[in-house]
Amino acid sequence: MQLDSKTYTYSSKKSNNYILIFLGLVLLIINFVLGFSSKEFYFSYLTSYFFWLSILLGGIFFTLVHHGFSATWSTVIRRVMENIIILMPVFTLLFFPIVVGMDKLFIWMPSHELFNAADHLLQVKAPFLNKQFFIARIVGYFTLWNVIAFYLYFTSTKHDSTGDHSLLKKMNLFSMSPLAVLFFISLSFVGFDLLMSLDPHWYSTMFGVYIFAGSFLVFLAVLTFTLIRLQDQGYLNGIVSKEHYHDLGKYLFAFTVFYCYIAGAQFYFIWYSNIPEETIWYLHRWVGTWKIASVLLIFGKFVVPFFTLVFRASKRNTKVLKVMTLWIIAIHYLDIHWIVMPTIYHHDVHLGAYDLFTMLGFTLVFVGMFKHIMSRNALVPINDPELKHAINHRNSN
């Protein structure tokens, strides 16, 4: 089987990508400088940052699953996933403002202006929630994620040039190694550290899974949208077919249900047991206009995608998928916003300039870097022996 190299060689103007990255970074820096001493900036930054980080984490998960199971059908989309996860070093650097602003973000930090040393719960949680251990964990997470991202990306591109199939076996073993287990633990704990600890009295044992479900769902949406865009521009024709979109659609549908299951279970347990320090978290999100956001989240993240994607025809229709994936991406932002922001805005939803411009900055950096990295290598792992099977992949009726 001979593939036309035009379909898998992505070309984009280098200077345009650099301009995108530059503009994004400038935007983020201007925001950082202007909001250096204001609390609101750090919360907006955390929201936007976590939104993009969750996409990368979902990507690492899918790539590990792909290699761990030596999957066939996802071989055609593997390189796109790898191109997303290799942005991890960039996002490691972009974590810097959160380290700077952590005294303003986390009320359990002794240097926070509202820190209450007499708070019994904070005293009990101090062995975990303290500055030194927090920083150590963050360093640990990013080391792990960078190791995984670098290993998977560079082994895969090396396989492109050498065609040495033992590299595939290596990636397979790597994905089943303790590092992958550690990755799942880190995925839960980064949710605990960055989002759950914003309200240190509150805890939910479901929260790690909640973060995982949201991350993977939004990654699938980004991946599907990217593939549709690439095909619109004439790439991957004859490589990615309706069958692959069907599978991605099934994944989107499954994780819409999974997310709802986890988010629902988290809510029911807390609602039912009615323990004050737990219910207050939901109460903050059920007052004023936050109530509208909560209801929108239920409908937007479950009801709408569920009843759209439940039909086979909509999973095979790229136009429907395009709208649906954009919708899921937007609602995921609302989800993160809904977790983070009620910490400082107790009464009403507040969408400010910092939210908008940090989000815009991250988007520009992400798109620019992603395009730049995508043009460096083939869009599919051209030497993978499973590639032919993956292209001919068929779903049964």
Next chain:
Amino acid sequence: MKTYGIIAKFDDPSALLHAAEEVRDAGFKNFDCHSPFPVHGLDDAMGLKRSRLGYVIGVCGLIGALFGFGLQTWVHLSEYPMNIGGKPFFAYPAYVIITFELMVLFSAFGAVFGMMYFNKIPRLHHPLFYSEKFCSVTSDAFYVSIESADPKYDERKVEDFLKNIGGKEIEVIKDENEK
């Protein structure tokens, strides 16, 4: 004795696939393929439409969900109101679990009984088993059967047709139950 149809044997799955395509293209509707194991692509080769079972399950699931929610609303609001942990009587978040479970239960009923309806089972016997040779279809043979109920059925023509597309051991099956 009434004729049930004609069967022809094929050697391997690819021959069966090819035969199924030929029979489909010849315009037969009441025909079937038999093999010891699932053959990929056979549905398309036979020109089978997608099963309607999914819609049956969907409707059953919706009915189950409505029933579950309605049942609890009725019990908690009018039939046996009870104060549970100071929650309101119409505590809909607590209803979700039973609603979900009944949706699953009804969908499962819909799936099982719908499948039985579409497959016309339970059925204790099938005319094809009057053929001694046909029994090897459960171990190593691949068969195509064309039923006499098909509008295009003509015994001699169908026999020739099956022979042309590579069928072996062609046999006309009489339904011994129907006089």
